Amino acid sequence: MIIQPKVRGFICTTAHPTGCAQYVQEQIDYVRNQPALVHGPKKVLIIGASTGYGLSSRIVAAFGSKAATLGVFFERPADGKRTATAGWYNSVAVQKAAQQAGLYAKSINGDAFTDEIKNEVVELIKKDLGQIDLLIYSLAAPRRVHPRTGEVSKSTLKPIGSRYTNKSIDFDKDEVTEVTLEPASPEEVEQTVAVMGGEDWEMWIDALDRAGLLASGFLTVAYSYIGPEVTTVVYRNGTIGKAKDHLEATAKKLDARLKTKKGQALISINKALVTQSSSAIPFIPLYFILLNKVMDKMGINEDCVEQIYRLFSSRLYNGKAIPFDNEGRVRIDDFELREDVQRQVQELWQKVNTGNVSEISDIKGYKRDFLKLFGFGLDHVDYSADVNPEVDLP
Numbered sequence: 057m058i059i060q061p062k063v064r065g066f067i068c069t070t071a072h073p074t075g076c077a078q079y080v081q082e083q084i085d086y087v088r089n090q091p092a093l094v095h096g097p098k099k100v101l102i103i104g105a106s107t108g109y110g111l112s113s114r115i116v117a118a119f120g121s122k123a124a125t126l127g128v129f130f131e132r133p134a135d136g137k138r139t140a141t142a143g144w145y146n147s148v149a150v151q152k153a154a155q156q157a158g159l160y161a162k163s164i165n166g167d168a169f170t171d172e173i174k175n176e177v178v179e180l181i182k183k184d185l186g187q188i189d190l191l192i193y194s195l196a197a198p199r200r201v202h203p204r205t206g207e208v209s210k211s212t213l214k215p216i217g218s219r220y221t222n223k224s225i226d227f228d229k230d231e232v233t234e235v236t237l238e239p240a241s242p243e244e245v246e247q248t249v250a251v252m253g254g255e256d257w258e259m260w261i262d263a264l265d266r267a268g269l270l271a272s273g274f275l276t277v278a279y280s281y282i283g284p285e286v287t288t289v290v291y292r293n294g295t296i297g298k299a300k301d302h303l304e305a306t307a308k309k310l311d312a313r314l315k316t317k318k319g320q321a322l323i324s325i326n327k328a329l330v331t332q333s334s335s336a337i338p339f340i341p342l343y344f345i346l347l348n349k350v351m352d353k354m355g356i357n358e359d360c361v362e363q364i365y366r367l368f369s370s371r372l373y374n375g376k377a378i379p380f381d382n383e384g385r386v387r388i389d390d391f392e393l394r395e396d397v398q399r400q401v402q403e404l405w406q407k408v409n410t411g412n413v414s415e416i417s418d419i420k421g422y423k424r425d426f427l428k429l430f431g432f433g434l435d436h437v438d439y440s441a442d443v444n445p446e447v448d449l450p
Contacts (some may be wrong), residue, residue, distance in 0.1 A: 061432045068430040075431025076145035083361040087119040095373045096121025097190035106143030108331040110194030112364040124160035134445040142430045174263040187271040193257045193278040200251040209250035214240035225342040231410045252299035254306025274319035324386045330425040346404045348418040356391045
């Protein structure tokens with residue numbers, strides 16, 4: 057099969073196995089060229105390990121710290137008519153590379169919200185690893201079936217209290233538009249918290265703790281985002297923000313509990329990046345292409361693996377006490393929220409329109425990075441070659 061990108065809105069419906077393998081290899085090469093994480097983790101469970109920050113966390117742990125990694129994700133293999141999802145190909149590539157390097161790497165594909173997958177992970181850790189010293193929680197999902205009640209919840213991207221209108225971008229036409237979002241109902245807020253809040257994270261800790269699988273000094277980290285003023289209404293003060301508030305409250309609850317094991321639970325506030333999930337949030341992509349233009353010009357931009365390597369090396373595993381902000385969170389969004397960066401982004405936001413968006417933003421870079429998520433547009437990949445889309449996990 058000759059595989060080409062097919063983009064619909066904020067999703068690409070095809071993925072390229074060779075391209076995804078190259079995308080993973082570039083991240084591995086970056087980590088290998090950095091100083092080793094001398095104080096890094098050794099047995100790591102990543103929930104949401106197939107794309108974005110979760111994938112990069114697995115790569116940094118494995119190739120920066122020589123850690124054994126167990127990845128959990130919910131991806132679709134190829135079925136004869138369709139390619140696999142990019143996350144499937146990413147996971148195949150990282151698992152093969154880790155095993156070739158002599159590192160333990162296994163994966164479980166299934167719905168992380170279910171008790172069945174939690175039990176499967178527990179049994180595999182008992183059998184292969186004994187205990188874990190790090191759990192990364194990086195799950196992004198549109199819906200959740202509650203494992204106890206069977207209730208189905210769906211997440212929404214809406215403001216709270218009143219409708220909100222602001223600039224956005226239509227990447228199909230490269231047009232700056234205005235988008236209006238209606239306010240969320242109380243039920244939509246509640247369902248978004250159920251999907252994206254901290255309940256499932258706590259259930260994972262419960263299951264692992266009951267089985268005695270948390271090592272002394274165990275650390276668990278969930279990823280979150282705050283962002284600038286321009287995205288506050290729809291993000292931090294919107295439905296997603298309520299879910300993030302719940303996630304952060306869960307971190308404090310878990311942290312108090314884990315102190316008895318000399319452990320910690322914390323939130324890492326990360327930078328805005330091109331990911332499959334962030335592309336779906338109104339206003340965020342326009343902010344991102346302006347932000348990228350500014351940060352690239354200043355020489356302080358970071359991609360996903362650069363961000364996570366800096367998180368591990370300078371925050372979590374630097375051999376010193378972990379630095380926190382006033383709310384007890386780890387901040388790795390410090391470059392993004394620098395005053396000089398945000399001032400310039402705000403100036404560009406005020407003036408950006410369809411006529412100048414290609415000139416004053418990094419729209420080409422966004423499209424390039426977006427396609428890379430699905431294995432397209434990478435160097436040293438022959439996209440005219442016939443490839444087999446059916447690739448199995450080792």
